[in-house]
Amino acid sequence: MQTSLEEVLSQIHSVPSEYLYRAREHLDRLTKPIGSLGKLEEMAARFIAIQGRDVELPLKKGIFIFAADHGVTEEGVSAYPQEVTAQMVKNFLNGGAAINVLARHFDATTTVVDMGVNWDLKGLAGLRHNKIALGTGNIAKGPAMTRTQAEQALQTGIDLANEFAKKEFNLLGAGDMGIGNTTASAAILSVIGEQPVDSITGRGTGIDDPALKKKIETIKKAVELNNPDLDDPIDVLAKLGGFEIGGMAGLVLGAAANKIPVVVDGLISGAAAILAYEIAPSIRDYLFLSHKSQEPAHQVCFDILEMKPYFDLEMRLGEGTGAAIAMNLVEASVKIYKEMATFEGADISEKQG
Amino acid sequence: MQTSLEEVLSQIHSVPSEYLYRAREHLDRLTKPIGSLGKLEEMAARFIAIQGRDVELPLKKGIFIFAADHGVTEEGVSAYPQEVTAQMVKNFLNGGAAINVLARHFDATTTVVDMGVNWDLKGLAGLRHNKIALGTGNIAKGPAMTRTQAEQALQTGIDLANEFAKKEFNLLGAGDMGIGNTTASAAILSVIGEQPVDSITGRGTGIDDPALKKKIETIKKAVELNNPDLDDPIDVLAKLGGFEIGGMAGLVLGAAANKIPVVVDGLISGAAAILAYEIAPSIRDYLFLSHKSQEPAHQVCFDILEMKPYFDLEMRLGEGTGAAIAMNLVEASVKIYKEMATFEGADISEKQG
Numbered sequence: 001m002q003t004s005l006e007e008v009l010s011q012i013h014s015v016p017s018e019y020l021y022r023a024r025e026h027l028d029r030l031t032k033p034i035g036s037l038g039k040l041e042e043m044a045a046r047f048i049a050i051q052g053r054d055v056e057l058p059l060k061k062g063i064f065i066f067a068a069d070h071g072v073t074e075e076g077v078s079a080y081p082q083e084v085t086a087q088m089v090k091n092f093l094n095g096g097a098a099i100n101v102l103a104r105h106f107d108a109t110t111t112v113v114d115m116g117v118n119w120d121l122k123g124l125a126g127l128r129h130n131k132i133a134l135g136t137g138n139i140a141k142g143p144a145m146t147r148t149q150a151e152q153a154l155q156t157g158i159d160l161a162n163e164f165a166k167k168e169f170n171l172l173g174a175g176d177m178g179i180g181n182t183t184a185s186a187a188i189l190s191v192i193g194e195q196p197v198d199s200i201t202g203r204g205t206g207i208d209d210p211a212l213k214k215k216i217e218t219i220k221k222a223v224e225l226n227n228p229d230l231d232d233p234i235d236v237l238a239k240l241g242g243f244e245i246g247g248m249a250g251l252v253l254g255a256a257a258n259k260i261p262v263v264v265d266g267l268i269s270g271a272a273a274i275l276a277y278e279i280a281p282s283i284r285d286y287l288f289l290s291h292k293s294q295e296p297a298h299q300v301c302f303d304i305l306e307m308k309p310y311f312d313l314e315m316r317l318g319e320g321t322g323a324a325i326a327m328n329l330v331e332a333s334v335k336i337y338k339e340m341a342t343f344e345g346a347d348i349s350e351k352q353g
Numbered sequence: 354m355q356t357s358l359e360e361v362l363s364q365i366h367s368v369p370s371e372y373l374y375r376a377r378e379h380l381d382r383l384t385k386p387i388g389s390l391g392k393l394e395e396m397a398a399r400f401i402a403i404q405g406r407d408v409e410l411p412l413k414k415g416i417f418i419f420a421a422d423h424g425v426t427e428e429g430v431s432a433y434p435q436e437v438t439a440q441m442v443k444n445f446l447n448g449g450a451a452i453n454v455l456a457r458h459f460d461a462t463t464t465v466v467d468m469g470v471n472w473d474l475k476g477l478a479g480l481r482h483n484k485i486a487l488g489t490g491n492i493a494k495g496p497a498m499t500r501t502q503a504e505q506a507l508q509t510g511i512d513l514a515n516e517f518a519k520k521e522f523n524l525l526g527a528g529d530m531g532i533g534n535t536t537a538s539a540a541i542l543s544v545i546g547e548q549p550v551d552s553i554t555g556r557g558t559g560i561d562d563p564a565l566k567k568k569i570e571t572i573k574k575a576v577e578l579n580n581p582d583l584d585d586p587i588d589v590l591a592k593l594g595g596f597e598i599g600g601m602a603g604l605v606l607g608a609a610a611n612k613i614p615v616v617v618d619g620l621i622s623g624a625a626a627i628l629a630y631e632i633a634p635s636i637r638d639y640l641f642l643s644h645k646s647q648e649p650a651h652q653v654c655f656d657i658l659e660m661k662p663y664f665d666l667e668m669r670l671g672e673g674t675g676a677a678i679a680m681n682l683v684e685a686s687v688k689i690y691k692e693m694a695t696f697e698g699a700d701i702s703e704k705q706g
Contacts, residue, residue, distance in 0.1 A: 031444055032451050033432070033558040037674065038647070038667030079386070079704045087701040091384055096694025098385050104692075105685045205386040206704065294391070311664040313682075314391030321390065325685070329666075329678070332458045339457075341449025348440040351432045351559065 003257070005151065008158050011257035015285040019049035023337070030340040031348050037336065039310055043288070044333035047171075050261050050286055055170065057338060059331045061108035062164050063173040063320045064251060065092055065099060066157075066244035069118035069135030070180030071144070072222070077183045077215040079205045082135075085179050086119035092177070092319075093126045099175055099319035106328040108173065110320075113160070115153060116243035130156045136241040139187065139222035144241020150234050153243050157250020158257075165258035172255050173290075173327050174248040175320020176268040179205075184242040185271035186297040187219045191228055191236055192274055193300035202267075202295040205316075233278035248272030253279065256286040263330065265323040266293030266316065270301035277305060290326030291315055356610070358504065361511050364610035368638040372402035376690070383693040384701050390689065392663055396641070397686035400524075403614050403639055408523065410691060412684045414461035415517050416526040416673045417604055418445055418452060419510075419597035421469035422488030423533030424497070425575070430536045430568040432558045435488075438532050439472035445530070445672075446479045452528055452672035459681040461526065463673075466513070468506060469596030483509045489594040492540065492575035497594020503587050506596045510603020511610075518611035525608050526643075526680050527601040528673020529621040532558075537595040538624035539650040540572045544581055544589055545627055546653035555620075555648040558669075586631035601625030606632065609639040616683065618676040619646030619669065623654035630658060643679030644668055 003011075023045040028034050035041060048055065067089050073082045091097045092112045095104075103110045113128040114121050118135035121127055132152050136144035145153075164172060178184075182204035190197045197219045203212055226239035237246050248264070249272040255262035256276075264273045264287065276283050289309040292298060294316035302308060310329065315322055343350050356364075376398040381387050388394060401408065420442050426435045444450045445465045448457075456463045466481040467474050471488035474480055485505055489497035498506075517525060531537075535557035543550045550572045556565055579592035590599050601617070602625040608615035609629075617626045617640065629636045637658060645651060645662040647669035655661060663682065668675055696703050 030451075031441070031449060032670050036558070036668065036670040037451060038669070040666060040668070081702050081705060084702050087699070088384070091694055091699045091701060094694070094699070096384060096692075096699050098383075098390060098689055098693055101688050101692045102685055105688050205389070310666065313393060313663065315389065315393070316391070317385050317389040325682070328681070332455055332678070335454050335458050336451055339449075339454045340451055341444055341447070346440070346444045346447070346449050348444060349434050349437050352434060 002159060003162060005154060008253055008257045009280050012280045012282045014282045015049050019052050020045055023048040027337065029342040031343055031346050040333040040336060043330050044337040047261050047330055047334050048337055050259055055334060057335060059171045059334060060169040061171045061327050062169045063103050063108050063110050063175055063324055064160060065110060065112045065175045065177055065320055066115050066247040067112065067177040068116035068243035070178055070184055071136050071138035072140055072183050072218060073180040074138055075140050075214065075218045076211060077218055078179050079207045080179050082118060082179050085177055086117050086121065088177050089114065089117060089121060093124060097319060098317055098321050099324060102321055102324040106324050108324060108327060113247060115156065115247045132243045136243060139226060139240055140218050143226055143239045145238050147234060147238045150238035150246055153246025154250035157247040158254035161251050161254025161258055165260055171261055171327055171330060172251065173263040173320050173323035174251050174269040174272065175265050175323055176244045176248065176318050178244050181242055181244065181268050182295055183215055183219060184240055184245060185268050187222050187240040188236055188271045189274065189297045189300040190219065191223055191230060192278060193304055195300050200297040200300055202297060233275045237275055245272045249275040252276035252283050256283040261286055261288055263288040263290050263323040263326050265290055265320050266318055267295040267298045268318055270298050274301055274304055288326060288330060291322035355512060356515060358507060361606055361610045362633050365633045365635045367635045368402050372405050373398055376401040380690065382695040384696055384699050393686040393689060396683050397690040400614050400683055400687050401690055403612055408687060410688060412524045412687060413522040414524045414680050415522045416456050416461050416463050416528055416677055417513060418463060418465045418528045418530055418673055419468050419600040420465065420530040421596035422471035423531055423537055423594065424489050424491035425493055425536050425571060426533040427491055428493050428567065428571045429564060430571055431532050432560045433532050435471060435532050438530055439470050439474065441530050442470060442474060446477060450672060451670055451674050452677060455674055455677040459677050461677060461680060466600060468509065468600045485596045489596060492579060492593055493571050496579055496592045498591050500587060500591045503591035503599055506599025507603035510600040511607035514604050514607025514611055518613055523613060524680055524683060525604065525613055526616040526673050526676035527604050527622040527625065528618050528676055529597045529601065529671050531597050534595055534597065534621050535648055536568055536572060537593055537598060538621050540575050540593040541589055541624045542627065542650045542653040543572065544576055544583060545631060546657055548653050553650040553653055555650060586628045590628055598625045602628040605629035605636050609636040614639055614641055616641040616643050616676040616679050618643055618673050619671055620648040620651045621671055623651050627654055627657055641679060641683060644675035
């Protein structure tokens with residue numbers, strides 16, 4: 001049975017600060033100088049506090065790759081042709097993409113979701129068939145999708161989170177594939193973050209100067225033409241789009257409702273997390289920001305959330321590749337929490353003075 | 354049969370740049386925008402170039418924890434009593450320390466080496482018994498060790514690298530344990546990096562302001578009193594010390610001689626890497642700097658080597674904890690190199706224009 005967006009929102013609550021405090025107390029008893037494991041300790045404390053109960057190891061880790069196409073690619077904003085989205089979906093299913101390699105290495109499952117690829121992918125085994133439409137509309141000419149489609153995208157992500165919660169997954173990660181989606185994400189973040197388009201638009205998969213100029217003009221035009229309501233995140237999603245962005249925002253909401261920590265990746269899932277945050281600010285407590293992408297608009301996410309990413313490996317691939325690395329670090333941190341000896345247990349002298 | 358330092362030095366050669374070029378060419382054929390995996394691509398290219406031949410997966414990863422005591426602790430430069438070094442050695446052997454948890458998680462072996470702990474550890478099973486002395490001399494009053502002892506420390510590390518090369522390990526990591534060793538490391542780096550002691554001395558395991566002042570004064574005194582020869586790294590090691598620092602420097606030299614990539618951790622192994630670099634500059638090609646430690650003197654290492662660490666998780670524990678994380682990332686990057694599909698193989702359209 002589906003949980004409606006309203007029900008999901010009613011299930012999202014802040015993580016009690018006493019849980020965080022208790023987790024930190026335990027970390028301080030472990031055989032290391034207090035705080036000396038830095039961000040790993042912060043990860044562990046947040047993970048344990050979110051769960052609010054004992055956690056079994058190894059963690060059950062699921063990465064979702066939400067794929068969709070963007071009508072705006074006809075404006076010439078990307079370095080790759082649109083067909084690459086569908087080709088990469090097949091690559092994911094065949095296990096040949098970077099995210100497949102990392103997911104295998106870090107022992108996470110990958111779930112590839114067709115949210116709206118502009119290609120007939122029916123019959124592709126192993127693919128989740130949740131296609132809303134054959135790509136979004138060109139935002140330089142009109143809205144990306146209808147409000148109903150935006151809600152459908154969110155619902156798809158929520159349903160996946162619920163399904164994987166039932167399967168006892170305890171760490172979820174969001175990744176994306178969609179030629180043109182840095183354009184949609186920068187547009188969304190320029191609106192919600194109230195940032196000038198010129199300064200936050202990046203080169204995506206590697207466009208040259210003329211294409212970057214074109215991309216900036218296109219985003220400005222899309223924002224002006226569609227005039228999304230800043231106070232209505234679902235309207236922003238519908239107007240500036242990304243079926244995969246909606247799916248990831250839904251996944252974040254669903255994860256939080258199920259008290260499951262959720263890791264986002266780079267710019268695209270960052271934009272999705274911001275939409276989820278605008279819908280339900282308490283998702284912040286469940287959110288782990290993996291890496292800082294090379295895309296300048298990503299910074300807008302950190303500023304809005306007032307959170308820092310864990311690392312910067314100069315990556316800009318998407319697919320959930322940064323999320324996968326962070327999920328492995330989160331698991332390492334939980335093992336540290338659970339498996340390290342305490343000063344008392346190991347009979348080690350404590351700090352002097 | 355032991356390989357002498359002279360023989361080892363004759364076996365260390367730069368990695369041919371054409372190997373690096375060839376590795377990068379392969380990375381550019383994989384199904385991702387060129388360079389979009391950032392530092393993971395740089396890691397993979399360097400690893401593959403160092404090996405100069407096909408690599409079997411999974412990598413055989415070995416972490417070494419070199420432990421020793423420092424006479425300088427009697428000056429009150431540390432937050433923990435000296436006995437903690439020996440207690441932590443037992444903790445390592447029992448698998449209860451942070452490095453044990455991480456090594457298990459990342460599937461690396463741990464080898465604990467007594468280089469000079471001021472405690473009778475004879476009979477401790479699983480420990481490498483390479484004790485040179487019961488701790489170094491107090492550098493505020495005289496040299497840390499004799500030149501012969503410094504050479505012995507280097508030789509121990511070289512022998513370990515040779516032994517593990519024979520066992521077909523293909524990724525080594527250096528970690529440390531030794532109350533007082535941020536004092537020795539900062540002293541070494543202030544001399545070799547020609548940096549003022551005040552600006553590079555940090556709080557180690559967490560000393561307060563008066564102890565920090567004492568630590569700075571102690572380092573200044575030690576440098577002045579011992580007057581090490583800047584152009585003779587073995588003299589710097591002997592004067593300012595650290596049996597574990599010598600061991601790690603030897604490990605780096607031995608790894609490079611065996612064409613094995615070697616990952617260093619934070620400040621202490623960083624200081625060791627700098628000594629190895631001063632002895633044989635070509636070790637730089639084999640060196641992977643894992644993380645940026647919270648200790649200010651660590652920056653001196655990056656400046657001397659003109660290399661950047663891969664990440665900053667605000668860690669300052671040592672033991673090889675940062676190295677372990679980086680070793681896992683290096684392995685992930687090698688898997689990406691070997692397991693990802695190419696554009697041609699996966700029939701994916703290439704970049705336009």
